[in-house]
Amino acid sequence: MKKRLQRLIAIAAGVAALSLLSPSAAVTNAQKPLLHSKMFVLSEDANEVIRDKALHNGTVMQSFAFDNVNGRIYVVQLMAGGQQLPGEEAPVSGANRDKTGDLALTELDMSGNELGYMFLKGFGHGVQIGVQPSGDSAYLWTETDAVTEGSSGWGTRIARFSFENGKVLTPGSPELEKFQLIDGADRTTVNIDPARELLTMRYRIDGAFRYGVYRLADVLQHDYTPVADVPQPTVGTFQGFASYGRYLYLLEGTAYGTTGSVAPVGNTYITAVDLKTGDVADKQLIAAGDTLTFREPEGMAIRLPDVQHPRKAELAFGFASDFTPTRLANIYSLDRLQPAPAIQDKDQLETDHD
Template identity: 45%
Template sequence: MSSHSPVTRRGLLKLGAGAAATAALAAAEPLAASAAEGRFELTAPATSLLWKKAMYDETVLQSFAIDNANGHIYTIQVRNGGGSDAAGNLCLTKLSLTGTILGHMYLTGFGHGVQIGVEPSGSSAYLWTETDGISDGETSRGSRLARFKFVNGQTLTTSSSALTKYSPIAGVDNTTCAIDPSTNRLIMRYYGSTGFRIAAFTLASVKAGAPSKLYDIDQPSGLGTFQGYAAYGNFVYILTGNSYEIAPEGNTYITCVDLRTGEQVQRARSVAGKSLDFREPEGMAIQIVSGAPRLCLGLASGVEKARKASIFYKTQLV
């Protein structure tokens, strides 16, 4: 979220080459990471934002993103229907901050929706997702990133002209992304030659086709089933765990990792929404309310073919 005006073509022409580069960089990162100081205290209690809300389709929530400028939540699921998981077909739902369904899109052949990002643009929003899904016969995972405008009722395929595709790191797969609204950075998780890694780029540089990589760290091993992530300033937060069907006692954890060093700073179990049935952790996002950040985590609940989404948040910084 930013109130800064974009750098215009006319403005750039008036600037010298060096000044233009400086202005472009300012637009790319309107807030330095130092403006998003501190990290979330993971042992602090969580507060409910949404409780058992329906999405457009009835499948399990996979992840979500929050448009802080316009006050909307975007959720993503595997699309209703047989074979959709392996096919990589997804359903994107637009919700109000109280959980009212405001619209939807279908994404054909994109992947699994492990994590998504949103980029506000005036009264509109552009979604960032994985795309060009590769199937292993059971599920599908993206091999590139895509940016597209939310248009209610539209169905996109991987060849749709509405998509702009990006490969900030070439030759990798299992690509997903999130956007840090405090720094306008794109955070990308991917699988490379050494396993899963997490990289940070200026969002503007990715969009310009010349990605400026700020950090690139190993994802810590042994965390459990990966379920989503979000970044605030210099820290990335990783959500792991399983549903009660697999882990009846609950094994949802959030792990904080320093993007600058790859150091695991804190890890804590979350019991947010512990009374939910099924209760599978799914996705993370940063919400900004009156300038203050919230670390949000998603939880899926309900029975098969009638799944619901809940979101909780933490606010305490250290």
């Protein structure tokens, strides 16, 4: 409770600091509110971005993010078993890769063709990643410093690093820049809102998941004052998140054949959360990709088809398809934005659809 109170005080301090700005600065901030946007219409039919595309490894995709400037998609997955990397004495099983948090990162073009890859040893589970374009390349934002819990490794900090084809990184690699946004937090995963240059971190503290939103420029200066911090509402099997302006979007569901997921309907839902209030604004069953084999929801990201027009954004979400050992990647997107509807039945919106 003490830590939570400190976070709330920090948010209040950040709001109070706006009153100390010069008149011109205050006008600038008023003209460009960070947590202001329309909401994606979750009930619309989704567009197909890529379908049945191979990644560097044949494991299930975990999450993805777009480099909207250079036209790239970065996809992260658990490393496949049977591989032996430099410095390893023998091939490592898939179970051990999962336990220690070893990830494979694939760079794709916008058609889903592989352009390059990296290996990230000891980083985490890859639940969500972010991308920050830089020139003709990009920085990747991921979890790192994995700690084993159960059968998997989960990140405890976030980090950024430049994409370098064929590179193998560990938490101790000098190429990493690490950030500890909240002391005592674990299960840290990250996403970037490219339209407003905001960083959203999902984290667990005191046994509960929350989302902190920060100015990306502030994080790079190690200023960890959030502009929003909200609890995660009740969801089923969590599979990814993304934020765009005022709204946070959560992906949940399981593959066909698991409890509650029967083809072709499945149990994939997207929930929209108001970052100003923490209230659930909408929750919809997602029908996209209903003809895919396997069809496990995995990861979310914001796509900007034209970076000069960030208000024309798309909310993208992924599915893994096909079968082991050749799982494939699929991405769909929603592109209609409108003012959020009035909440008619908050209890119904927050119902657990697990």
